[in-house]
Amino acid sequence: MTLPGDVVIELEAVGFRHVAADRPALDRVSISIRAGEYVGLLGATGAGVSTLLLSLDGVVPQLVRGEASGAVSVLGRDPRVVPVPAWAGDIGLVLDDPSVASTQATVADEVAFGLENLGAPTATMGLRIATALESVGLAGFEERSPATLSGGELQRLAIACALVTGPRILVLDEPTANLDPTGRRAVYRVLRRLNRAQGVTVLVSDQDAESIASDATRVVALGAGRVVADGPPASVLGDPTALARHGIRPTGAASVAAAVGVGTPVPVTVEAAARVLARRSPAHRPPVDGVAGAAERLAELASASALPAEAAADGGPALVLVRDVAFRYPGATGQAVAGVTLSVMAGEVVGVAGANGSGKTTLGRLVNGLLRPSSGRISVDGMDTASHPVRMLAAHVGSVFQEPAHQLLATTVAEELALGPRALGVSEARIGERVRALAEALELDDVLGRHPLRLGRAERKLVALGAVLAMAPRVLVLDEPTTGADVRLAGIVEAQVLAAAARGCAVLVPSHDMAFLGRVATRIVVMGGGRVVADAPTRAVFADARLLAVAGLEPPAAARVALAVAPSGPSPWPPVSLEEAARVLRRAGPDDGPGGPPGSAAAESAW
Amino acid sequence: MSLPASPFAYVPGSSPLHRLSALPKLVWLAAGLVFCLVALHPLPLLVVLGAAWGLAAWAGVGGPLWRALRVLGPLAASIVVLQVASPSACAGGCVPLASIGPVPITAEALGRGAAFTLRLLAMASLALVMLVTTRPSDLFGALRALHVPYQVALVLATTMDLVPLLQRELGLVLDAQRARGLRATGLGAVVPAAVPVFVAAFERVGRLAISMEARGYGSGIPRTSYRTAAVGGRDRALTVLGAAAGAVGTVAGATMWGTGSVPPLAVPGWAAVAIVVGAAGAFCAVMAVGLTAVARA
Ligand SMILES: Nc1ncnc2c1ncn2[C@@H]1O[C@H](COP(=O)(O)OP(=O)(O)OP(=O)(O)O)[C@@H](O)[C@H]1O
Ligand SMILES: [Mg+2]
Numbered sequence: 001m002t003l004p005g006d007v008v009i010e011l012e013a014v015g016f017r018h019v020a021a022d023r024p025a026l027d028r029v030s031i032s033i034r035a036g037e038y039v040g041l042l043g044a045t046g047a048g049v050s051t052l053l054l055s056l057d058g059v060v061p062q063l064v065r066g067e068a069s070g071a072v073s074v075l076g077r078d079p080r081v082v083p084v085p086a087w088a089g090d091i092g093l094v095l096d097d098p099s100v101a102s103t104q105a106t107v108a109d110e111v112a113f114g115l116e117n118l119g120a121p122t123a124t125m126g127l128r129i130a131t132a133l134e135s136v137g138l139a140g141f142e143e144r145s146p147a148t149l150s151g152g153e154l155q156r157l158a159i160a161c162a163l164v165t166g167p168r169i170l171v172l173d174e175p176t177a178n179l180d181p182t183g184r185r186a187v188y189r190v191l192r193r194l195n196r197a198q199g200v201t202v203l204v205s206d207q208d209a210e211s212i213a214s215d216a217t218r219v220v221a222l223g224a225g226r227v228v229a230d231g232p233p234a235s236v237l238g239d240p241t242a243l244a245r246h247g248i249r250p251t252g253a254a255s256v257a258a259a260v261g262v263g264t265p266v267p268v269t270v271e272a273a274a275r276v277l278a279r280r281s282p283a284h285r286p287p288v289d290g291v292a293g294a295a296e297r298l299a300e301l302a303s304a305s306a307l308p309a310e311a312a313a314d315g316g317p318a319l320v321l322v323r324d325v326a327f328r329y330p331g332a333t334g335q336a337v338a339g340v341t342l343s344v345m346a347g348e349v350v351g352v353a354g355a356n357g358s359g360k361t362t363l364g365r366l367v368n369g370l371l372r373p374s375s376g377r378i379s380v381d382g383m384d385t386a387s388h389p390v391r392m393l394a395a396h397v398g399s400v401f402q403e404p405a406h407q408l409l410a411t412t413v414a415e416e417l418a419l420g421p422r423a424l425g426v427s428e429a430r431i432g433e434r435v436r437a438l439a440e441a442l443e444l445d446d447v448l449g450r451h452p453l454r455l456g457r458a459e460r461k462l463v464a465l466g467a468v469l470a471m472a473p474r475v476l477v478l479d480e481p482t483t484g485a486d487v488r489l490a491g492i493v494e495a496q497v498l499a500a501a502a503r504g505c506a507v508l509v510p511s512h513d514m515a516f517l518g519r520v521a522t523r524i525v526v527m528g529g530g531r532v533v534a535d536a537p538t539r540a541v542f543a544d545a546r547l548l549a550v551a552g553l554e555p556p557a558a559a560r561v562a563l564a565v566a567p568s569g570p571s572p573w574p575p576v577s578l579e580e581a582a583r584v585l586r587r588a589g590p591d592d593g594p595g596g597p598p599g600s601a602a603a604e605s606a607w
Numbered sequence: 608m609s610l611p612a613s614p615f616a617y618v619p620g621s622s623p624l625h626r627l628s629a630l631p632k633l634v635w636l637a638a639g640l641v642f643c644l645v646a647l648h649p650l651p652l653l654v655v656l657g658a659a660w661g662l663a664a665w666a667g668v669g670g671p672l673w674r675a676l677r678v679l680g681p682l683a684a685s686i687v688v689l690q691v692a693s694p695s696a697c698a699g700g701c702v703p704l705a706s707i708g709p710v711p712i713t714a715e716a717l718g719r720g721a722a723f724t725l726r727l728l729a730m731a732s733l734a735l736v737m738l739v740t741t742r743p744s745d746l747f748g749a750l751r752a753l754h755v756p757y758q759v760a761l762v763l764a765t766t767m768d769l770v771p772l773l774q775r776e777l778g779l780v781l782d783a784q785r786a787r788g789l790r791a792t793g794l795g796a797v798v799p800a801a802v803p804v805f806v807a808a809f810e811r812v813g814r815l816a817i818s819m820e821a822r823g824y825g826s827g828i829p830r831t832s833y834r835t836a837a838v839g840g841r842d843r844a845l846t847v848l849g850a851a852a853g854a855v856g857t858v859a860g861a862t863m864w865g866t867g868s869v870p871p872l873a874v875p876g877w878a879a880v881a882i883v884v885g886a887a888g889a890f891c892a893v894m895a896v897g898l899t900a901v902a903r904a
Contacts, residue, residue: 088823
């Protein structure tokens, strides 16, 4: 029995080097965590966060092999010695790859699996499974096969599997990367309740630190395998410049505040940032009471429809035409998409947003031809997808799948990049050129010889993007291109998307990453229940509170901070990116002094 | 995805056969398989085959069973051909029915071919009915209850878990290939796809193992089951009954049909030729398709 305040996790100078890795993933990490703490872990790709989390129940080094040093003790036992399954009763683990939560035939069986392994009485299982599924919003999915779930639904399932056994310690590695904003809040609400009400010790990593900023009691930041910051969220996250040095993305609110010139420690939540910024700009001093207040003002704004609609794309030819398309998966009860009509012009980047399961991925797979519409027509680069084999369409439309592990086919990154152009009959010399150019643009030079599936999740995604770009298609479908991406990787993806559009590609981006969509999308198609509920310029969508609420979305933090400071502002309003937010808020603040942008690395690399 | 569900995978359902715990099912299966091995005679084998199909229909898994058996069809055909071509097939007096070139077709060879084919189908049907109505993880518990060593049970159960996963993996890789402009129709695509599938599957199995073990798979704690009630009195009775039936069946089968005296199958000469040619044709067709695929890869 542990009491609140007892040390439950103790790491002493822990080091770990993966087999065949040239540098250690963890390097003399010392942390001690007490029962009832809520620890947020931050780190760029490859900083060692996953390795650290997996060390707690022995997965590292028992199943993921390598060279370990130092000492780990969890609940008084040594995870390097006690077998992995023996930890299941105490530690609930959510891996960064949700597709591993599909080992059983139905969702209910998947959740039951952990209970069965721990010998829980059959009679209690029904209720426990129902409760776990309910808490992640999957009630009613019991008899579905996990293989038929959408990416976000699968991730919710993985979380339910970890919650159902009632562990004392919850370890979650980027558990909400695939979730819609509403689902993300719901999951963090559950974590918060378990932590505050039941004293569960929580360790959670996330590339988006917003929820960690408001819920965690402590934040640990890793950089290149070492602890680079450890303290209360307000102080660790309040120093965006220091975080940026280690490639860690600050919260959107902190970035805006820093860019406007608020001194360190900057406010880290939307509420706090709005409070501080409102004080600085007496011209607008609306009552700031958090996001709820902002939402109301958004609603007024939307109903007043005071938004100038932005000019549509510059009239290029429509490369993607979807006309009244419906699709039903074989064996499914309802239609996954219905009555969908949209077009994407050359040079246009169109975001597709919507709750988990709203049909975004399905729409993407219809456009690339992998699925054939049950009714309606789709033409891509002038070709009807129903009458052309996918193989032929592939030269015209390139897709990055939501789950990158599902589309990597080669045994090295270099081969992976060469595969597509080779199938198109491009000469070997040209292929070599393209691979080299792409490797440089995507910063993949160092991993060209590695097996793509052994890379981290976000890097796998980047390889998949490279493999698609290598075929130089005119249409790109990039499903959730930034899941789990750190600042650097997200920046690379952004640059590639914008470059493709500049070349005249039509780009369709189903994504939950509103900050990313705010930066790249000219237009956002909002989906709900398989239907298009809105198709409007990005700015208009972010300003339409009612629409966003219905669709389970919320605007990026930059827009939320600005909207919380003032219901309306200088056009263009609301700001859709950090830079815009910083610009308008700085303008709004008369007492800002001469201080131009702080020009910090944080402001540049932040989202 | 683009492929039908794996023929050997668990089919979720709520029939009594699904709900029956894995232990008695495993024991009855063993009894049935042993019986098929000792009783090489069309009559008892037909009874077993009929019983297996009856169970499948009762549990609502006739469709999956049929799909799986179609895969075994060519194999069954090869048995007929091999029996006919086997030189030692005619020790005693044989009744020649016809001949194809220098190879005589005898009633005895045809009879043996038919019996072996039936045995294969009966055993496969029994095993499949059991597999598609039992969750792999329940199988693990049952194997442990039968004192099968832990590692063996884990490997067996995990293998069964993996069959549908591999199948799905193959579907995903084929999709990925098509989306990248590679050929992905027919066996010609499936075979080259098999290479990345297995490399990828190897990687993925590693991850799945992590996820399963982290959820306590193989914790050594006696497993309970969500779908199946704990092994109760009825299950124990059925298990004992199955073991007894196995023993009785083995003895009875061995005494009544175990002499190896398979009844000859006397059909008109043209029918004998047709059977053998048809079987050989089916066999060759399958081999040819397979070989071209390998050659193209
Ligand atoms: N293979 C399938 N068989 C049956 N239903 C499916 C299948 N794939 C997806 N679905 C269902 O179709 C609907 C739309 O799924 P889709 O993957 O397009 O959603 P999404 O908007 O991309 O979700 P997410 O944000 O979680 O990625 C969901 O309800 C999902 O459960
Ligand atoms: Mg999706």
